[in-house]
Amino acid sequence: MKHFLRVVTQFFLFLYCKCLWRGLKFVVRKITGRCELQRICYNNKPGARRTLKIESSLRYSKNELCQSALSVHPDCVEKTVDNIMTLKKINPDTNPQLSISLQASLFQIVGYRGLVAEVEKLRREPYDCENLKHEEMLMKLWKALRPDSPLTGRISKQWCEIGFQGNDPKTDFRGMGLLGLHNLLYFAEHDKATALQVLQDSLQPKQSKMSKAEWEQKNFDKAIGYSFAIVGINITDLAYSLLVSGALKTHLYNVAPEMPNLIHFQQTFCYLMQEFHRFWIEEDPCDIMEFNRVRSKFHRRVLRQLKNPDMALCPHFAASDLHLVNL
Numbered sequence: 001m002k003h004f005l006r007v008v009t010q011f012f013l014f015l016y017c018k019c020l021w022r023g024l025k026f027v028v029r030k031i032t033g034r035c036e037l038q039r040i041c042y043n044n045k046p047g048a049r050r051t052l053k054i055e056s057s058l059r060y061s062k063n064e065l066c067q068s069a070l071s072v073h074p075d076c077v078e079k080t081v082d083n084i085m086t087l088k089k090i091n092p093d094t095n096p097q098l099s100i101s102l103q104a105s106l107f108q109i110v111g112y113r114g115l116v117a118e119v120e121k122l123r124r125e126p127y128d129c130e131n132l133k134h135e136e137m138l139m140k141l142w143k144a145l146r147p148d149s150p151l152t153g154r155i156s157k158q159w160c161e162i163g164f165q166g167n168d169p170k171t172d173f174r175g176m177g178l179l180g181l182h183n184l185l186y187f188a189e190h191d192k193a194t195a196l197q198v199l200q201d202s203l204q205p206k207q208s209k210m211s212k213a214e215w216e217q218k219n220f221d222k223a224i225g226y227s228f229a230i231v232g233i234n235i236t237d238l239a240y241s242l243l244v245s246g247a248l249k250t251h252l253y254n255v256a257p258e259m260p261n262l263i264h265f266q267q268t269f270c271y272l273m274q275e276f277h278r279f280w281i282e283e284d285p286c287d288i289m290e291f292n293r294v295r296s297k298f299h300r301r302v303l304r305q306l307k308n309p310d311m312a313l314c315p316h317f318a319a320s321d322l323h324l325v326n327l
């Protein structure tokens with residue numbers, strides 16, 4: 001009985017808060033003459049600050065048109081914004097900026113959804129040796145990372161030189177499918193200097209700050225370096241979970257003024273590879289057995305950074321490459 005009463009009280013409290021919130025919005029609207037979407041656009045600069053608020057305003061709206069706006073096809077964004085303007089009785093002629101701002105935010109929102117779907121599809125596509133496109137990408141990866149040493153065969157011990165586990169990389173792609181290959185290739189081709197540096201460092205048993213005796217003590221069978229490709233595939237997993245959980249919204253809404261796409265995701269991956277590498281060196285783990293610990297600490301750090309709505313995970317890419325939202 002006691003429990004029942006508590007549930008009932010909570011229920012009414014919930015209703016009460018909800019009515020209070022609706023009432024408050026109504027009063028503010030009457031006083032300022034603006035609806036919530038208008039206020040968000042006026043009070044927040046473009047990018048994550050604005051788009052995140054618009055997204056949650058639409059999501060919790062009691063109107064079906066607003067809720068469904070979040071999942072419209074990109075081709076319908078303009079029409080949807082017009083409909084919202086009509087619904088909210090906002091005159092587009094006296095508020096031209098508003099429909100532009102709403103449109104930009106809605107493009108980001110539906111773009112993010114599209115990107116999640118695209119990335120998921122690549123992750124589910126297994127690496128297929130019979131597929132020429134897949135094989136071609138793999139060969140390109142080798143050429144980009146080892147320009148001076150030709151591969152002696154498709155199945156070769158050489159793959160270990162770029163951090164695969166055995167003589168056929170195929171098996172290593174199991175976890176992340178084609179997504180892992182796409183990311184590694186993008187990193188190797190578009191952020192070449194960094195990729196080569198990270199690869200080279202990963203092969204070294206780290207810095208030579210230590211004395212000879214210390215080197216020997218540290219037992220180099222357990223190399224301090226790590227396997228480049230394997231770690232790349234694992235950081236792909238990290239980037240993927242940041243994307244799917246929605247944590248990457250902050251970053252992508254800040255760097256993609258229109259629709260976030262696969263290139264933005266791949267650039268994020270490059271950033272994460274570089275930062276993880278730096279973090280690994282800073283953490284100074286004894287050996288690869290500490291990978292779990294270092295990885296989860298790194299993950300937590302990135303999540304913390306992404307809590308800041310002004311955050312963009314920008315590496316050394318020129319701002320013009322990323323089209324930073326800076327209107």
Ligand SMILES: *[C@@H]1O[C@H](CO)[C@@H](O)[C@H](O)[C@H]1NC(C)=O
Nearest residue numbers: 175176233234237291292295
């Ligand atoms: C990456 O590493 C974490 C921690 O070691 C592990 O849980 C995860 O399954 C790995 N992901 C892939 C794709 O190997």
